[in-house]
Amino acid sequence: MAEPTPSPTPKIIKNDPWYGSYAARAETMRASEIRALFAVASRPEVVSLAGGMPYLDYMPFKEIAELIDKMMVEKGDIAWQYGLAQGDPHLREDVLQIMRLENITDVQPDDVVITNGSQNALDLITRIMCDPGDVVLAEAPNYVGALGVFQSFQVDVVNVLLDKDGLIPESFEEAVIEQRKLGKKVKFLYTVPNFHNPAGVTMSVERRPKILQIAQKYHVLIIEDNPYGLLGFDGQTYPALRSMDDENVVYLSSFSKIIAPGMRIAWMVAPPGIRQKLVLANEASVLCPPNMSQFTITTYLDNFDWRQQINQYRGMYRDRCNAMDAALREYLPYCTWNKPKGGFYIWLKIPQGLDSRAMLPRAVTAKVAYVAGTGFYMNGEGRDHMRLSFCYPTPERIHEGIRRLSTVIDNELETTQLFGTSGVPDADPRDAEHPGPQVQ
Amino acid sequence: MAEPTPSPTPKIIKNDPWYGSYAARAETMRASEIRALFAVASRPEVVSLAGGMPYLDYMPFKEIAELIDKMMVEKGDIAWQYGLAQGDPHLREDVLQIMRLENITDVQPDDVVITNGSQNALDLITRIMCDPGDVVLAEAPNYVGALGVFQSFQVDVVNVLLDKDGLIPESFEEAVIEQRKLGKKVKFLYTVPNFHNPAGVTMSVERRPKILQIAQKYHVLIIEDNPYGLLGFDGQTYPALRSMDDENVVYLSSFSKIIAPGMRIAWMVAPPGIRQKLVLANEASVLCPPNMSQFTITTYLDNFDWRQQINQYRGMYRDRCNAMDAALREYLPYCTWNKPKGGFYIWLKIPQGLDSRAMLPRAVTAKVAYVAGTGFYMNGEGRDHMRLSFCYPTPERIHEGIRRLSTVIDNELETTQLFGTSGVPDADPRDAEHPGPQVQ
Ligand SMILES: Cc1ncc(COP(=O)(O)O)c(C=O)c1O
Ligand SMILES: Cc1ncc(COP(=O)(O)O)c(C=O)c1O
Numbered sequence: 079m080a081e082p083t084p085s086p087t088p089k090i091i092k093n094d095p096w097y098g099s100y101a102a103r104a105e106t107m108r109a110s111e112i113r114a115l116f117a118v119a120s121r122p123e124v125v126s127l128a129g130g131m132p133y134l135d136y137m138p139f140k141e142i143a144e145l146i147d148k149m150m151v152e153k154g155d156i157a158w159q160y161g162l163a164q165g166d167p168h169l170r171e172d173v174l175q176i177m178r179l180e181n182i183t184d185v186q187p188d189d190v191v192i193t194n195g196s197q198n199a200l201d202l203i204t205r206i207m208c209d210p211g212d213v214v215l216a217e218a219p220n221y222v223g224a225l226g227v228f229q230s231f232q233v234d235v236v237n238v239l240l241d242k243d244g245l246i247p248e249s250f251e252e253a254v255i256e257q258r259k260l261g262k263k264v265k266f267l268y269t270v271p272n273f274h275n276p277a278g279v280t281m282s283v284e285r286r287p288k289i290l291q292i293a294q295k296y297h298v299l300i301i302e303d304n305p306y307g308l309l310g311f312d313g314q315t316y317p318a319l320r321s322m323d324d325e326n327v328v329y330l331s332s333f334s335k336i337i338a339p340g341m342r343i344a345w346m347v348a349p350p351g352i353r354q355k356l357v358l359a360n361e362a363s364v365l366c367p368p369n370m371s372q373f374t375i376t377t378y379l380d381n382f383d384w385r386q387q388i389n390q391y392r393g394m395y396r397d398r399c400n401a402m403d404a405a406l407r408e409y410l411p412y413c414t415w416n417k418p419k420g421g422f423y424i425w426l427k428i429p430q431g432l433d434s435r436a437m438l439p440r441a442v443t444a445k446v447a448y449v450a451g452t453g454f455y456m457n458g459e460g461r462d463h464m465r466l467s468f469c470y471p472t473p474e475r476i477h478e479g480i481r482r483l484s485t486v487i488d489n490e491l492e493t494t495q496l497f498g499t500s501g502v503p504d505a506d507p508r509d510a511e512h513p514g515p516q517v518q
Numbered sequence: 519m520a521e522p523t524p525s526p527t528p529k530i531i532k533n534d535p536w537y538g539s540y541a542a543r544a545e546t547m548r549a550s551e552i553r554a555l556f557a558v559a560s561r562p563e564v565v566s567l568a569g570g571m572p573y574l575d576y577m578p579f580k581e582i583a584e585l586i587d588k589m590m591v592e593k594g595d596i597a598w599q600y601g602l603a604q605g606d607p608h609l610r611e612d613v614l615q616i617m618r619l620e621n622i623t624d625v626q627p628d629d630v631v632i633t634n635g636s637q638n639a640l641d642l643i644t645r646i647m648c649d650p651g652d653v654v655l656a657e658a659p660n661y662v663g664a665l666g667v668f669q670s671f672q673v674d675v676v677n678v679l680l681d682k683d684g685l686i687p688e689s690f691e692e693a694v695i696e697q698r699k700l701g702k703k704v705k706f707l708y709t710v711p712n713f714h715n716p717a718g719v720t721m722s723v724e725r726r727p728k729i730l731q732i733a734q735k736y737h738v739l740i741i742e743d744n745p746y747g748l749l750g751f752d753g754q755t756y757p758a759l760r761s762m763d764d765e766n767v768v769y770l771s772s773f774s775k776i777i778a779p780g781m782r783i784a785w786m787v788a789p790p791g792i793r794q795k796l797v798l799a800n801e802a803s804v805l806c807p808p809n810m811s812q813f814t815i816t817t818y819l820d821n822f823d824w825r826q827q828i829n830q831y832r833g834m835y836r837d838r839c840n841a842m843d844a845a846l847r848e849y850l851p852y853c854t855w856n857k858p859k860g861g862f863y864i865w866l867k868i869p870q871g872l873d874s875r876a877m878l879p880r881a882v883t884a885k886v887a888y889v890a891g892t893g894f895y896m897n898g899e900g901r902d903h904m905r906l907s908f909c910y911p912t913p914e915r916i917h918e919g920i921r922r923l924s925t926v927i928d929n930e931l932e933t934t935q936l937f938g939t940s941g942v943p944d945a946d947p948r949d950a951e952h953p954g955p956q957v958q
Contacts, residue, residue: 094791095765096739099705104646104795131600139594147587154579158778160571194634194782197805205670206544226802230645265539299536325535338598340809342634351534358547362666363803365637369780371808 103210103232119447125479127466128447130275130422132335136390142378149377157373163361165192165345166372172379173331173345180307181321182329182347189347191356192367196305196332196344200227202363203301203328203346206355207265208233213257216268217245219425219454219463221275221303224268228456235456238267242416244281245269247288254296266299266328272316273306273421276454276465280419286319293326299352305332305344308388310420311396325349333375335422336388341371395422401473402466402480409484422469425451427462428487431494434464437486446482543650543672559887565919567906568887570715570862572775576830582818589817597813603801605632605785606812612819613771613785620747621761622769622787629787631796632807636745636772636784640667640708642803643741643768643786646795647705648673653697656708657685659865659894659903661715661743664708668896675896678707682856684721685709687728694736706739706768712756713746713861716894716905720859726759733766739792745772745784748828750860751836765789773815775862776828781811835862841913842906842920849924862909865891867902868927871934874904877926886922 119126150157164170170187177185193199200223208214210232216224218237228235236257239249250267257264269289271281281289293300302319310316320329332344348356360366378384402424403417414427428434435450449467451460466483468476559566590597604610610627617625633639640663648654650672656664658677668675676697679689690707697704709729711721721729733740742759750756760769772784788796800806818824842864843857854867868874875890889907891900906923908916 094789095737096789096791099647099739100795101645101647101649101652103649104799129600134595134598137594137598139598140591142594143587143590146590147583150583150586151580154577154582155574156780158574158577158579158780160569160774160779194804194808198803201803205541206547207539207541209541209543212541223802223805230799230802297535299539334600339600340596340598342804342806342808342810349534349536351536355540355544355547359544359670362547362663362670363638363641364634364782365663366782368634368782368808368811370782370811370814374810 103230106229119442124445124447125475126447127479128449129470131470133470134338145377145381149373157369161366161369163366164357165367168376169372172376180315181317185347191346193344194364194367195342196330197223199330199344199346200224202356202359204231206359212265213262214265214268215253219276222453240277242279244279247285251292264298266301268301270303272304276423277425278416278418278423290323300327302327303330305335306421308336309392341375343371343375398468398473401476402468405477405480409480422467424466426464426466432490433461435461437490441486444482444486446479543670546669559882564885564887565915566887567919568889569910571910573910574778585817585821589813597809601806601809603806604797605807608816609812612816620755621757625787631786633784634804634807635782636770637663639770639784639786640664642796642799644671646799653702653704654708655693659716662893680717682719684719687725691732694738704738706741708741710743712744713858716863717865718856718858718863730763740767742767743770745775746861748776749832781815783811783815838908838913841916842908845917845920849920862907864906866904866906872930873901875901877930881926884922884926886919
C-alpha cells in the first residue's frame, strides 16, 4: 500500500481579524488538540484502532481500472459533465437491488436521491427538517459525524437508550412524551439499527415494529442510517425499518463500507414530499453529485460480482472481529464488551476510575490509538468507554494493538490506585473519526 | 455524444404528511414549473441557450482514460479511500500554479481547501459566516446558485450595482453604510469579478483596489468567486482581488469551467481563521471531497498540457461568442447587450414591454431555450433581460437559435402592441441553471 500523507497538525490561529464575525453555528466549531495526536497516530509504527476506514487491499484494482478506462472512452463526455441534482438515473436503478437484500422491495428510482456520502445525506435531512433549538432523538452513544451535523445546525440532541438489542422502544416513547411536554419540537429519531457505530449492537427484529408503532403514534419521522447492514458476519441481514413503513422512514445507505468511500457516493430513500425538498437542498448544497464517481460505481456494480465481494468483506471483518475479541479476552479480561455480529466496532467498557480521554496520549505513546468514548456523546459522558475498530488492521496487528493497550490500561490502573484519576484539557474527539488516510 | 436522460418532470406532491414539520429554511424551497419546461428544452430539436455547461467534446478522453487506468493500478487503494477534510495535499499544491496566472503568488497548500464544486464552497462560507437575517451584498443580477445558497441560509441579499466595468465601488460603499445604519450585520460582499454570470461584464482593473479599500475601511469580507477568470477570449487575465489583499478576501475557483464539472472539484483560499472553520464545516458537510475525483484531476494536471487545453477552450468560446454576437446583430438589432470579453454568457436586454419569463414557454415551443432574467434576482426584477449561453451549442446552432428567438420576440412585440403584456404564473427560474445533462 502506498504511503499517504498524514493529517497536518493545525496551528492555533492567533488574532483572527474576523473573530466575532462568524455565524452562531460556527462558534461551537473548534479545531481539536486531538487532531495533532492523530497526526502522530497515523505513523506506521502506531496500531490504529481508531479509524472507520474499510480495508480495500483485496479489491481487484487492475480489473477495475480497465473497466473505468472503457467507461471513459465510451462516455467520458458525460462522466465529466454536470449531472442531475437527484443523481444518475442508472445508479438510482442499481441501488434498488442492493436494498432488496434487506427486504425493501417497493422503491422506485424516482424515490432515491444520490448524495455525496451519507455524511451529506445527514446534512441535507437536518437542513430541511431542523430549525435551531428543535430536538433530534438519537441513540447514545452516537455516530460522531451525525453529532457534528446536528451541532452545526444548532439542534438539541436528546439521548435515547441502547442495550444489547439496540434502541430501547420505551426509552424512545418516553423521550417523545417528555420533549413534547417541554414544548419542544421533536423533528426525528436518528438511529443506526445494524452493527451500530460505535456500540456494535443491532436492533432486534422484535423491536423494529414496536419502534415504528411509536413513530406512527406520535408522528415522529425516523432516519434509518444503514451503512453496515450488509456486513453481518454470518451473511445474515435484518429487515430494514423502511421495509415495514414507507411513510415515516427516511432510509440512508452508502457505498463507503460495502464497496469503498473514495467516490463519496451514498443514497437515500424518502417519502415524496421530503424527497422533493432533499433534491432542492442537494442542488443548493452541491448542484449535483459527481458523475465521475457515480459512473465508476455503476461500472463496478454492472461488471463485478459485488455480492461475492461483500461476502469476502464479511469474512475478513469477521476474522478481525474474532481476533480482537480473542485478544481482549487474553489481555483485558477485566474490561467488558458485547461481541458484535457484524460491522466495524467493539465498544469497550474500561475499569471504573479510568478515563479513556485522559489516557489517549499515553496510549499513542505506547503506539496504539483508539477513539475515546466522549466523542460519541454531546455532554461529556463516555469517559468509561472507548471505541476499538477492527476494520482496517490485520488480525496480527489487532492482537499486537490490544496487547499494547493492555499495558497502558494496566499502568493506568496502577497509577490511579496510587494517585487517583488524572485529566487532560477538553478536546473534541470527533476529529478522530475520519482523520484521513492512515497507515495502519 | 451519447444520449443523456432528460430531467424528470417533478410531480406535485399532494397531502404531504410532513407538511408543517419542515425547517423554516426549507419552506421557501419550491419545485418549479419551469423544470417541466426544461425537460422539454433538453430535447435534441431545441437549441438550448440556457445551460452553463462547458463543451467537452474536444477533450482527449482516450488518453485521459489510459492515465486514469494507470493511476488506479498504482494507487487505487488510496483513490477509493477516505481522504483529508481539507483535500488532497497534491491537489492543493497543484492549484497554486493555476492561481499564479492571476497574480496570486503567496498562497501555501495549507491555505487551500478543496470543495465539492464551488457550489459547496459557497454553502460552506455562508454556513460559517451568516446567521438568519444577516446581510450579504451581491451584484444584481447575480449567479443563481449563490442566490439559492443565500436563500437556504435565510440571508438578506442586498443588491450592489454593476455596469459595463463590473461592480460599482460607490454602490458597494453606499450599501455598507446604509445597511449599518439600519443596524444590519453585513457579513460579506459576494462578487464574480471576471466574465460575470449572467451579466458578462468584467470588473475593471482600476476599480479593484478601490473595492478593496472600501472592504478594508469598513471591515467587510469579500468573497471573490472566479470560475471563468482564465477564459478571456484574447488570453488576457486580470489580477485577482486576492492577489492584492490576503486578509479580507476569500478566493474561490473551480475546475468546472476550465477543465470539466463532472468531478465536482473546486478550491478556496481563505485567511487562517476562516480557513480553519471552513475545514471543520467541510468535514461536517461531506467528511472529505472524493479522492477519486481529486486523483483524476491531479493525474490530468500532471500529464496534460492544461494551459494549452484552456487556450483551446478560450478560442472555442470566443468563436461561439462571436457567432452569437453576429446573429444578434443580424436578427435582433433592436435588443441591447455588452459583448463579453470572456466567459459563457450574453445578458440581453429585450424591448420594453416584453416579459422574458412570460415568453419562455413560447420560445420553447419555437425550439429555443434561454434563462429568463428574473432568475438572477431575488425580488422579481429582470423581466426585461434574458441570459443567453454560448458555451455549449456550436456556432451554427447558436445562429439558428438566435434566429428562432427573433421570431418569438417579433411575434411577442406584435402581440404586445395589439393586446398589451401577457403573463404566466410565477415560477422559480433558478432551476434552469443546471438542469442536468442536456442534449443541445
Ligand atoms: C453510522 C454512519 N453513518 C454515516 C457514515 C458516513 O458515511 P459516508 O462515508 O457515506 O459519508 C458513517 C461513516 O463512518 C457511519 O458510521
Ligand atoms: C459564478 C459561478 N460560481 C460558481 C459556480 C458553481 O460551479 P461549480 O461547478 O464549481 O459548483 C458557477 C457555475 O455555473 C458559476 O457560474
